[in-house]
Amino acid sequence: MGKCKFNENWLDNPVFAPWLVPVKDVHEARCKLCKKYFKLGTMGVKAVESHMQSAKHKSVDKTTSISHFCSAPACTSAAPSQCKMESDLTEMKIGFIGAGNMAFGIAQGILMSGKVNRENVKVSAPSSNNLGRFQCKMESDLTEMKIGFIGAGNMAFGIAQGILMSGKVNPENVKVSAPSSNNLGRFQELGVAVTHSNSEVVTGSRLVFMAVKPHLVPTVLCEIAPFVTQQHVIVSVAAGITLATLEGLLPPDSVVMRLMPNLPCMVQEGALLFSRGSRARPEDGSLLRGLLTPCGLVEEGPETWIDAHTGLSGSGVAFVYLFAEALAEGGVKMGMPSALAHRIAAQTVLGAGRLLRDSGKHPAQLRSDVCTPGGTTIFGLHELERGGLRATTMGAVEAATERARELGKK
Numbered sequence: 001m002g003k004c005k006f007n008e009n010w011l012d013n014p015v016f017a018p019w020l021v022p023v024k025d026v027h028e029a030r031c032k033l034c035k036k037y038f039k040l041g042t043m044g045v046k047a048v049e050s051h052m053q054s055a056k057h058k059s060v061d062k063t064t065s066i067s068h069f070c071s072a073p074a075c076t077s078a079a080p081s082q083c084k085m086e087s088d089l090t091e092m093k094i095g096f097i098g099a100g101n102m103a104f105g106i107a108q109g110i111l112m113s114g115k116v117n118r119e120n121v122k123v124s125a126p127s128s129n130n131l132g133r134f135q136c137k138m139e140s141d142l143t144e145m146k147i148g149f150i151g152a153g154n155m156a157f158g159i160a161q162g163i164l165m166s167g168k169v170n171p172e173n174v175k176v177s178a179p180s181s182n183n184l185g186r187f188q189e190l191g192v193a194v195t196h197s198n199s200e201v202v203t204g205s206r207l208v209f210m211a212v213k214p215h216l217v218p219t220v221l222c223e224i225a226p227f228v229t230q231q232h233v234i235v236s237v238a239a240g241i242t243l244a245t246l247e248g249l250l251p252p253d254s255v256v257m258r259l260m261p262n263l264p265c266m267v268q269e270g271a272l273l274f275s276r277g278s279r280a281r282p283e284d285g286s287l288l289r290g291l292l293t294p295c296g297l298v299e300e301g302p303e304t305w306i307d308a309h310t311g312l313s314g315s316g317v318a319f320v321y322l323f324a325e326a327l328a329e330g331g332v333k334m335g336m337p338s339a340l341a342h343r344i345a346a347q348t349v350l351g352a353g354r355l356l357r358d359s360g361k362h363p364a365q366l367r368s369d370v371c372t373p374g375g376t377t378i379f380g381l382h383e384l385e386r387g388g389l390r391a392t393t394m395g396a397v398e399a400a401t402e403r404a405r406e407l408g409k410k
């Protein structure tokens, strides 16, 4: 999916106009009230709406709370004063005749305001074709959804932090389980509930992330199976563990998905790929995507890609860290203070990554842009080629992918 650009028309929206500012990078925008840049990612205007719904923004933008109702695309021409005439939105019954894109856009906008009660909205259409997304979207109002994590390790924390930073998920609706209290403190600091009981997480959640080490997944699935119903969505992040294994150990008709995230979800710059199990509907995929979008790039693909993504990106993060460490140590070897060299290496990796992603250029093109003929870079690149960096890196992705496949067979 392409990355969204800033649309000048958004500035005509009276709800956005008081705070939204375009910036040099067309894939970003700035909130002048929060003094914060935020990415448009693949969400476009939804990212703008999402920022507007964040706790931080709401805390500084008290004056526009009523006009948030107008944030749906179809409401952009309505003035805030018109909206204020509707004094009791929570009680109002709202109907849509027709379930097309415009109805969906308006419904989504008014529900995101949090001021309209989902139960008070009804949609009619002659066929059920378009109705699923209304049901899914209404049901999935993320602020209401109960989310569980089984396993309180690094990856569970990364995802929890990513989704909570969006402000869309209420920390009170999140619960995490682990057998010991060792890792639970940092979750409590996020405001989420903790327990030692996996079954308590399942019974109290609609969507459950299975985030234990792969070899523990079968044991934990058998433990929770009696509590899993068709209303649950079980999302495993365990490397290698296949959808067939997950479905085979849970009750028939369980809705299961397989997700491979990576650690930068923690800073909302993850790269995530998921696959739906045989009983997971497209709406379940949309639900997961909607939930995880604040964690970074979220893609859906066939299950055969998940192990490759594990090698390329799940593990790939560690390969990049190794390279960053080596860059810094090169600087130290050449006489630079260690702390400074590591700060510069981190910034170099970050800057190179952002330019690669945001320019859309092939890495070979950017590499060529850095190389002055007869200059420093080509001498350095020659050394890397001599050392087989490219082949070694491809081999690392292959080895990690094969290991994921192997884990899945156990």
Ligand SMILES: NC(=O)C1=CN([C@@H]2O[C@H](COP(=O)(O)OP(=O)(O)OC[C@H]3O[C@@H](n4cnc5c(N)ncnc54)[C@H](O)[C@@H]3O)[C@@H](O)[C@H]2O)C=CC1
Residues within 6 Å of the ligand: 150, 151, 152, 153, 154, 155, 156, 177, 178, 179, 180, 183, 198, 211, 212, 213, 214, 216, 220, 237, 238, 239, 260, 261, 262, 263, 314, 315
């Ligand atoms: N760390 C990473 O960068 C990534 C990890 N993953 C996957 O995420 C999963 C978790 O990995 P990490 O978070 O790195 O591991 P971790 O070792 O940091 O966390 C595992 C957690 O599971 C808990 N646990 C152990 N037995 C349990 C049980 N019976 N019931 C409930 N919780 C139990 C542990 O107490 C710990 O909190 C693995 O399956 C891994 O393949 C996927 C992508 C990236």
Ligand SMILES: O=C(O)[C@@H]1CCC=N1
Residues within 6 Å of the ligand: 239, 310, 314, 315
């Ligand atoms: O090393 C592992 O097995 C996990 C999966 C991908 C990243 N960490």
